Amino acid sequence: MIFRQMFDATSGTYSYLLACRRGGEALIIDPVLEKVGRYIELLNELDLRLLKAIDTHLHADHITGLGALRDRTQCITVMGEQSKADVVSTRVNDGDKIDVDGLSLGVIHTPGHTDDSYSFTMVDRVFTGDTLLIRSTGRTDFQNGDPRAQYESIFNRLLKLPDQTLVYPAHDYKGETVSTIGEEKAFNPRLRVQSVEQYVELMNNLKLPNPKMMDVAVPANTKIGLSQGEVARRGWAVTTAEFTHAIDRSDVAIVDIRETSEQEEEGTVPGALHVPYAVLAESLRPRGALHQNGVAKKLIFVCTFGERSAMAVQLAQAVGLDGARHLHGGLAEWRSKNQSARKS
Numbered sequence: 001m002i003f004r005q006m007f008d009a010t011s012g013t014y015s016y017l018l019a020c021r022r023g024g025e026a027l028i029i030d031p032v033l034e035k036v037g038r039y040i041e042l043l044n045e046l047d048l049r050l051l052k053a054i055d056t057h058l059h060a061d062h063i064t065g066l067g068a069l070r071d072r073t074q075c076i077t078v079m080g081e082q083s084k085a086d087v088v089s090t091r092v093n094d095g096d097k098i099d100v101d102g103l104s105l106g107v108i109h110t111p112g113h114t115d116d117s118y119s120f121t122m123v124d125r126v127f128t129g130d131t132l133l134i135r136s137t138g139r140t141d142f143q144n145g146d147p148r149a150q151y152e153s154i155f156n157r158l159l160k161l162p163d164q165t166l167v168y169p170a171h172d173y174k175g176e177t178v179s180t181i182g183e184e185k186a187f188n189p190r191l192r193v194q195s196v197e198q199y200v201e202l203m204n205n206l207k208l209p210n211p212k213m214m215d216v217a218v219p220a221n222t223k224i225g226l227s228q229g230e231v232a233r234r235g236w237a238v239t240t241a242e243f244t245h246a247i248d249r250s251d252v253a254i255v256d257i258r259e260t261s262e263q264e265e266e267g268t269v270p271g272a273l274h275v276p277y278a279v280l281a282e283s284l285r286p287r288g289a290l291h292q293n294g295v296a297k298k299l300i301f302v303c304t305f306g307e308r309s310a311m312a313v314q315l316a317q318a319v320g321l322d323g324a325r326h327l328h329g330g331l332a333e334w335r336s337k338n339q340s341a342r343k344s
């Protein structure tokens, strides 16, 4: 396995690059904007293809690298369902899995630091974001923070993991790099409380100054969307109404680029081809299966929110499939418009 812990000294942030092998697919957790150039260099050096960029929560102390990584590598951006970020490709919830070739992260919703805080488990380790830090815990006094929820997340979720589980947080300000669940149970001063009330009392009296970057980072991290508007201006998008009419047309091939797990959860699109985004570029190449389809028919790409499909239509156009389009706003918008149409 390839595992790299990378540090941004300005914000004290740890980012994690994971892949199962050289030449394979990679994912990155909590990337920092200023370090994106270095991540890309490292991906090239290790011959990795970045497939997913994940934030454990909407950060207040640094600007996320999610948008820049997506724009430069066409990777999928991932955050929790509760995230206020305007556009992410995939939104996960408790119990989901985040997969790349040979690796699988378990998803645990661990609210408290923020309401969109998530932790990710992988075999012998857990990435705890700002929920559980080394000998500390994430502050709970802004961004819908809630000490009571954090107590539940830590005591009833994270501390239930085996004691030898390695703890990799999103931050450390003292140079610590890794801990274990057992060590934190024994030595974390914030966890030496007898009750949830005591924890709430402790967290409500920390009197911390706001992070220096907060006024810049929170608005920037809320607006990371790829401009679907730009794709639409080029005439490469179809509206939800146009999509409804296109479904039954014989000269159109709908291409669902979501992952199988998303289809199982959200439902399939009748008659659609299924080509997950991870293998799409390959399939669109001149000898690829989808390229043949795209020559014979108009392709319309669909995904959940329209972000991956906006990238897909750009890939298709780049290989000369001029008729390719995507569903603006994704299946989420199409379903909600259909439902309101049925009600009225």
Ligand SMILES: [Fe+2]
Residues within 6 Å of the ligand: 057, 058, 059, 060, 061, 113, 130, 138
């Ligand atoms: Fe945070």
